[in-house]
Amino acid sequence: MSNSPLSEPSPPSGLEAAPTRPDAAPGSAPLSSDQEAPTDPESPSALEPAAPGPEAGPPDSASSDSSGLAFSDDAPAPYSGVRRGLLQAGERVNLHGGNGRRHSIRLAPGQVFHTTKGGVPHDALIGQPEGVVVASAAGLPYIALRPVLEEYTVSMPRGATVVYPKDASHILMFADIFPGARVLEAGAGSGGLSLSLLRAVGPAGRLYSYERRADFAQTACRNVEAFFGGPHPAWRLRLGDLVESIGPEPVDRAVLDLLAPWECVDAVHSRLVPGGFLCCYVATTTQLGRTMETLRAHGGWTEPTAVEVNVRAWQAEGLAIRPGHAGRGHTGFIILARRLADGVQAPLKRRRPAPGAYGPDYDGPRPRGVERPDAETT
Numbered sequence: 001m002s003n004s005p006l007s008e009p010s011p012p013s014g015l016e017a018a019p020t021r022p023d024a025a026p027g028s029a030p031l032s033s034d035q036e037a038p039t040d041p042e043s044p045s046a047l048e049p050a051a052p053g054p055e056a057g058p059p060d061s062a063s064s065d066s067s068g069l070a071f072s073d074d075a076p077a078p079y080s081g082v083r084r085g086l087l088q089a090g091e092r093v094n095l096h097g098g099n100g101r102r103h104s105i106r107l108a109p110g111q112v113f114h115t116t117k118g119g120v121p122h123d124a125l126i127g128q129p130e131g132v133v134v135a136s137a138a139g140l141p142y143i144a145l146r147p148v149l150e151e152y153t154v155s156m157p158r159g160a161t162v163v164y165p166k167d168a169s170h171i172l173m174f175a176d177i178f179p180g181a182r183v184l185e186a187g188a189g190s191g192g193l194s195l196s197l198l199r200a201v202g203p204a205g206r207l208y209s210y211e212r213r214a215d216f217a218q219t220a221c222r223n224v225e226a227f228f229g230g231p232h233p234a235w236r237l238r239l240g241d242l243v244e245s246i247g248p249e250p251v252d253r254a255v256l257d258l259l260a261p262w263e264c265v266d267a268v269h270s271r272l273v274p275g276g277f278l279c280c281y282v283a284t285t286t287q288l289g290r291t292m293e294t295l296r297a298h299g300g301w302t303e304p305t306a307v308e309v310n311v312r313a314w315q316a317e318g319l320a321i322r323p324g325h326a327g328r329g330h331t332g333f334i335i336l337a338r339r340l341a342d343g344v345q346a347p348l349k350r351r352r353p354a355p356g357a358y359g360p361d362y363d364g365p366r367p368r369g370v371e372r373p374d375a376e377t378t
């Protein structure tokens with residue numbers, strides 16, 4: 001694509017080339033200034049330079065407090081991705097049918113949403129409150145609701161698989177992502193987790209997202225700008241491999257959703273503040289084991305923990321109260337550890353590993369104090 005921001009010397013709105021370390025490979029992208037914003041976030045031109053930078057004020061200030069952020073009874077907090085008030089032309093709305101299906105439409109005067117049971121005119125929705133019920137020409141009812149972050153994340157265009165909302169919500173709480181936090185993320189993929197992280201850190205925070213594939217970075221950029229209605233002032237999307245192009249900024253939290261997080265442990269440790277959380281999201285048990293053993297062998301982390309988040313929906317109809325039929329299978333494992341202070345090593349575990357855990361067949365990284373079996377016998 002000729003207007004691809006990533007084929008140009010300067011990156012697109014919201015997307016910056018990752019800073020190049022002195023020892024980075026030749027041809028790595030150079031450090032560039034923060035990028036400007038697009039005007040129409042859902043058009044390809046969303047990737048063209050054009051908008052307010054990080055220092056720009058929030059839109060439509062009604063009043064402001066000492067933080068300088070705008071608040072109003074009518075307007076949601078800036079950069080929440082939330083709208084209030086009557087439905088307007090140009091905004092996206094979900095139509096929820098009686099069969100549990102959801103249809104996403106962008107409201108446009110004069111347009112019609114077609115169903116097998118006749119059409120629903122957009123004009124019947126424009127100017128109505130959220131939650132209004134409209135019927136198709138043949139009487140099929142639909143509830144009109146604005147999409148929320150969870151719905152947007154699972155339905156937005158994607159290149160890479162997104163972190164599912166059940167896992168993203170766990171990450172936000174247990175990696176302690178807070179307003180104003182400086183967070184490192186890799187890879188950005190489709191921007192699914194970036195959305196949740198940006199909402200949590202807010203406009204006063206920073207999210208440094210690294211993505212090594214240009215096409216995925218563009219998708220992430222489009223998705224994030226479409227959700228927030230433009231560039232998010234906290235976001236620095238950097239094109240490049242995390243290890244080769246990690247920026248100099250200290251960060252409070254780091255979240256890795258990539259194939260080989262163990263390759264990034266040293267790099268992240270060098271930027272994470274003492275006490276800061278590292279969260280790794282991995283799909284398979286082999287990734288889980290290697291990541292945890294690498295963290296233990298490194299020694300600069302607390303003992304890592306791992307969880308899988310299982311959520312089960314329930315039905316409750318009269319006396320029929322039971323688990324729902326629909327369910328999502330395995331998504332991923334969430335590994336968490338906290339960075340220790342410089343120059344200290346994690347205390348040796350007092351509990352001995354399970355017999356055979358690090359036996360002759362194990363050839364991965366070894367925690368300190370756990371020797372190879374042949375070394376013990378010689």
Ligand SMILES: C[S@@+](CC[C@H](N)C(=O)[O-])C[C@H]1O[C@@H](n2cnc3c(N)ncnc32)[C@H](O)[C@@H]1O
Pocket residue numbers: 160161162163186187188189190191192193194210211212213216240241242243257258259260
């Ligand atoms: C599963 S996807 C991330 C999905 C993302 N968390 C989301 O919710 O949309 C993994 C991404 O990591 C990128 N990646 C893998 N290794 C990387 C590295 N060392 N540095 C930067 N990006 C990397 C891949 O290109 C891929 O887009």
